[in-house]
Amino acid sequence: MRALILAGGSGTRFWPLSRKSRPKQLLALEGERTLLRDTLERLAPVIGPEAVWVCTTEALAEAVRRDLPEVPPEQILSEPEGRNTAPAIAWSVRSMPEAARREVVAVLPADHRMGDPAAFRDALERAARVVEREDRVMTLGVVPRWAETGYGYLELEPVELEPDPSPRDVRRVRRFVEKPSEENARRFLESGNYLWNAGIFLFRGSTLLDLVALHQPELSRGLEAIAAAPGRLRELYGRLPADSIDYAIMEKLDGIATLPLDCGWSDLGSWEALDEILPADSQGNTGRGDTLAVEAGGNLLFADQGTIAVLGVEGLVVVRTGDAVLVMPKARSQEVRKLVAELAARGRGDLL
Amino acid sequence: MRALILAGGSGTRFWPLSRKSRPKQLLALEGERTLLRDTLERLAPVIGPEAVWVCTTEALAEAVRRDLPEVPPEQILSEPEGRNTAPAIAWSVRSMPEAARREVVAVLPADHRMGDPAAFRDALERAARVVEREDRVMTLGVVPRWAETGYGYLELEPVELEPDPSPRDVRRVRRFVEKPSEENARRFLESGNYLWNAGIFLFRGSTLLDLVALHQPELSRGLEAIAAAPGRLRELYGRLPADSIDYAIMEKLDGIATLPLDCGWSDLGSWEALDEILPADSQGNTGRGDTLAVEAGGNLLFADQGTIAVLGVEGLVVVRTGDAVLVMPKARSQEVRKLVAELAARGRGDLL
Numbered sequence: 001m002r003a004l005i006l007a008g009g010s011g012t013r014f015w016p017l018s019r020k021s022r023p024k025q026l027l028a029l030e031g032e033r034t035l036l037r038d039t040l041e042r043l044a045p046v047i048g049p050e051a052v053w054v055c056t057t058e059a060l061a062e063a064v065r066r067d068l069p070e071v072p073p074e075q076i077l078s079e080p081e082g083r084n085t086a087p088a089i090a091w092s093v094r095s096m097p098e099a100a101r102r103e104v105v106a107v108l109p110a111d112h113r114m115g116d117p118a119a120f121r122d123a124l125e126r127a128a129r130v131v132e133r134e135d136r137v138m139t140l141g142v143v144p145r146w147a148e149t150g151y152g153y154l155e156l157e158p159v160e161l162e163p164d165p166s167p168r169d170v171r172r173v174r175r176f177v178e179k180p181s182e183e184n185a186r187r188f189l190e191s192g193n194y195l196w197n198a199g200i201f202l203f204r205g206s207t208l209l210d211l212v213a214l215h216q217p218e219l220s221r222g223l224e225a226i227a228a229a230p231g232r233l234r235e236l237y238g239r240l241p242a243d244s245i246d247y248a249i250m251e252k253l254d255g256i257a258t259l260p261l262d263c264g265w266s267d268l269g270s271w272e273a274l275d276e277i278l279p280a281d282s283q284g285n286t287g288r289g290d291t292l293a294v295e296a297g298g299n300l301l302f303a304d305q306g307t308i309a310v311l312g313v314e315g316l317v318v319v320r321t322g323d324a325v326l327v328m329p330k331a332r333s334q335e336v337r338k339l340v341a342e343l344a345a346r347g348r349g350d351l352l
Numbered sequence: 353m354r355a356l357i358l359a360g361g362s363g364t365r366f367w368p369l370s371r372k373s374r375p376k377q378l379l380a381l382e383g384e385r386t387l388l389r390d391t392l393e394r395l396a397p398v399i400g401p402e403a404v405w406v407c408t409t410e411a412l413a414e415a416v417r418r419d420l421p422e423v424p425p426e427q428i429l430s431e432p433e434g435r436n437t438a439p440a441i442a443w444s445v446r447s448m449p450e451a452a453r454r455e456v457v458a459v460l461p462a463d464h465r466m467g468d469p470a471a472f473r474d475a476l477e478r479a480a481r482v483v484e485r486e487d488r489v490m491t492l493g494v495v496p497r498w499a500e501t502g503y504g505y506l507e508l509e510p511v512e513l514e515p516d517p518s519p520r521d522v523r524r525v526r527r528f529v530e531k532p533s534e535e536n537a538r539r540f541l542e543s544g545n546y547l548w549n550a551g552i553f554l555f556r557g558s559t560l561l562d563l564v565a566l567h568q569p570e571l572s573r574g575l576e577a578i579a580a581a582p583g584r585l586r587e588l589y590g591r592l593p594a595d596s597i598d599y600a601i602m603e604k605l606d607g608i609a610t611l612p613l614d615c616g617w618s619d620l621g622s623w624e625a626l627d628e629i630l631p632a633d634s635q636g637n638t639g640r641g642d643t644l645a646v647e648a649g650g651n652l653l654f655a656d657q658g659t660i661a662v663l664g665v666e667g668l669v670v671v672r673t674g675d676a677v678l679v680m681p682k683a684r685s686q687e688v689r690k691l692v693a694e695l696a697a698r699g700r701g702d703l704l
Contacts, residue, residue: 016661167673203501292698296691303677307703309368309691311680313668320677325655327670327679328663339661346644 001128002103002205003047004092007036007056007110008082012316012340013270014352016324017304023338025110026063029274035109042117046125047106054110055092057082066282080234085199086219086248087240090212093205094223101205104128109199113277115264124202126159127259129203130170136257137211137250138202139173142197142261147185150269152246153177155188155260173256176246179273195260198267201245208249215252216241251291271317272333275300290319300330324351353453353480354557355399356444358622359388359408359416359462360431364692364704365622365685368676369656378415381626381640388462389419394469398477399458407444408460409434410689435502436601437551439592442564445557446575448634453557456480459597465629467616476554477609484524489563489605490554491525492613496661499537502686504549504598505529506610507540525608526664529597547612550619553597560601567604568593623669625686627652632700634667641672652682676703 010023013302018024025036031040034253040049049070054077056064061078068076077092089107096105106124114120127138141154157172176197188194205213213220226233241248250256268274278286279302285293289303295312302319308317317333319326328336344349362375370376377388385393392401401422406429408416413430420428429444441459448457460475466472477628479490493506528549532540540546555563565572574592578585593600602608620626630638630652637645640681641655648662654671662670669685680688695703 016659034432190604213491284572292694294694295687306674307368307676309676309678309695311687311691312680312684313679313681316665316679318677318679320672322658324659324661325670325672325677326663327665327668329665332664335647335663339644342644342646 001045001051001124002096002105003043003052004089004105004107004161005036005039005052005054005110006085006088006107006199007054007060008079009109009111010057010082012337013113014274015336015340016319016321016351019303021059021190022063023060024268026060026067029268030113030219030278034067035113035268036064038113039108039110040071042114042120043108043124046121051100053077053096055079055088055094067189080237083237083240083242084196085245086212086216086243087222087237089201089245090209090216090219090317091223091226091240092229093208094140096205097296101209103205104131104202105205105208107199107201109267110199111268113264113266113268115277117263119263120261120265123154123259123261123263126170127202130257130259131204134257135204135207136255137207137253139250139256139258140198140200140202140261141173141258142198142265143260144189144194144196147182147189148196149179149182151184151267152179152262153188155192155197156193156258158193161333170257170259173258186279195258197246198261198265200261211249211253216243219248270333271300271302271319271336272330274302275330296302298330353399353403353478354442354448354452354455354457355395356387356406357391357404357406357462358437358440358459358551359406359412360434360440361461361463362409362434363463363673364689365614366626367688367692368671368673368678368703369654372413374415375412375463376410376620378419381620382629383641384467386419387465387620388416390465391460391462392420392423394466394472395460395476397585398473405429405444405448407431407440426573432589435589435592435594437597438564438576438595439589441553441597442561442568442571443575443578443589443592445560446579448557452636453561454522455557456483456554457557457560459551461619463620464550465616465618465620467618467629468596469615472613472617475611475615476703478522479554482609482611484701486609487556488558489602489608491602491608491610492550492552492554493525493610494550494617495612495614496541496548498548499534500532500548501531503619504531505540505546506549507609508545510545511613522609522611525610528603545610547599547610548617550613550617552613553602562606563601568595568600571600572593585668622685623652623671623688624700626654627682650682 007025028033028034050069051203058078131138155174157174226236275286280286283297285299287288287301290307291301292309294311297314298314299316301308305322315330317328317330359377378386381385404423406428410430412438485488507526578588627638632638635649637651639653642659642663643653646663648665649669652669653660657674660670660672667682669680669682
């Protein structure tokens with residue numbers, strides 16, 4: 001099996017800790033390792049670093065190489081510019097040696113958490129066996145734990161309709177569902193027939209490229225042009241149609257299968273999401289670094305540098321970096337983008 | 353007239369900005385100047401720096417000298433240890449040249465704010481004339497603006513009992529009142545017959561020393577011993593009885609007079625008190641430094657270094673220094689000492 005880790009993201013949800021030059025996948029939010037490095041180490045028992053490719057941006061490539069010294073440098077690929085996931089995945093697979101492309105490739109985000117890595121690896125190996133045997137595209141969908149409106153969903157075919165040659169819990173995907181309304185999200189959760197789309201896919205590399213040729217001929221021609229003239233990468237890459245892999249390929253396929261993943265997955269999409277997985281002290285405060293809370297509970301106190309001291313406050317996020325402090329209610333963690341937008345409007349590139 | 357500025361204080365109410373090596377009088381809370389330097393410049397039109405003495409501690413003496421370069425260095429006196437205000441004032445006056453001691457001396461705290469310095473100087477000059485003419489001890493009491501329980505009060509003799517040779521608003525002090533209950537504080541405010549004790553006194557230096565000899569003979573003998581053997585200052589100063597000037601002298605005197613002071617006085621006793629005098633922006637936020645507030649109002653945001661960004665919070669104090677962050681509700685500003693005590697208990701001298 002080969003892995004392709006997508007590490008080109010540039011989110012702002014962990015501002016002021018995350019910056020353009022240090023996006024979420026390069027942050028050590030929970031322990032001492034970055035999320036990217038966690039992703040690599042989690043794979044190691046089933047996919048060693050010599051079988052890992054990483055797709056990132058030119059701006060981040062050096063940091064990625066430093067963070068993953070055991071991955072062969074030629075397998076750390078830099079997109080000249082971000083064109084969404086379809087070009088990133090297809091170009092990365094096309095860049096692999098032909099022998100590797102014939103194997104099963106697992107596409108994985110670089111910035112997710114798996115609370116139970118062994119369960120994750122088990123699902124990954126079982127899915128890989130299905131891909132090998134049936135040459136199907138597989139996805140690992142996460143068993144939903146609440147009625148989330150911020151994720152896409154996979155709707156499954158009813159079990160009884162599936163003449164299933166695979167392991168018992170392999171299910172066929174009926175369709176990809178965009179972020180739902182609250183009402184639909186509740187319905188999805190109750191039905192037991194939906195999984196969260198976590199952006200994890202498995203396929204034979206050569207099969208993926210065949211599917212690209214079939215469903216996205218313009219993208220396919222672009223990739224062949226790049227392969228024929230690597231010196232023109234920057235020019236040609238910028239012309240690839242910018243679409244997500246879901247939209248460009250996956251939603252067009254019949255017969256995608258999925259294995260439900262129940263392994264403490266989190267996309268760590270906000271400071272509040274981080275708060276939920278960090279251990280709390282006796283006052284219900286979570287955090288990192290040098291912190292002091294007096295008559296204060298239920299706060300996330302994250303001191304990347306220096307000391308945070310709070311008195312008499314509840315339910316806050318307080319983050320301290322070398323140059324900035326953020327204070328907001330936990331429940332408004334999603335809105336940190338408003339601060340980032342305001343800083344951008346004020347020309348404060350030094351803080352972004 | 354001579355001035356004696358008491359600059360030995362070591363408060364923790366402005367932690368994390370105030371530290372042992374940089375107490376409140378050495379902070380620039382409102383503008384670019386320290387409160388100590390503000391005190392000196394406020395006096396300048398009536399008492400030039402050559403007529404100013406400063407009593408501070410050995411630990412702060414160098415910082416005080418740097419802050420007040422125009423004050424003759426020999427007039428910046430360092431107590432070997434803090435023994436409260438009676439020894440500090442009496443020793444400082446005893447240390448003045450005899451000619452200076454014969455003049456009116458105004459004793460002033462180094463860390464108060466006067467919103468209207470001209471009104472303050474006017475009251476000071478009028479009080480000095482009473483001292484010169486009648487050789488009385490005078491105090492400037494602040495016209496109370498709310499029922500404060502954190503200050504001492506001066507109860508005044510009723511006006512009709514006072515055969516008054518002085519300017520019309522000079523009043524005799526009946527007694528010094530310790531910090532009152534809430535009920536009494538309200539009564540004091542309504543009666544119009546009480547002033548806040550702001551620790552500002554005027555007297556002839558020689559008269560003060562006579563009163564010390566009369567009411568505090570042990571202190572008086574100690575001062576003479578020091579004058580006779582300056583080399584034994586450290587040893588002898590430590591034996592002086594440690595009392596406040598109010599308790600040791602002022603409360604024992606008949607005939608102390610006062611002039612009411614109505615000049616935007618604040619003792620800046622807490623972050624909340626600072627918030628009250630800083631100008632607010634359109635969202636009701638006050639502060640200093642590089643700050644950003646989105647959908648957040650009524651906060652004090654004080655960035656001594658770096659940036660503070662807040663979202664969706666109200667009524668908070670957020671302070672950022674080079675090494676620490678403080679977050680607490682404004683209304684609990686008095687309790688910052690709890691954090692300081694906890695840091696001390698944890699051996700965090702680096703933050704104190």
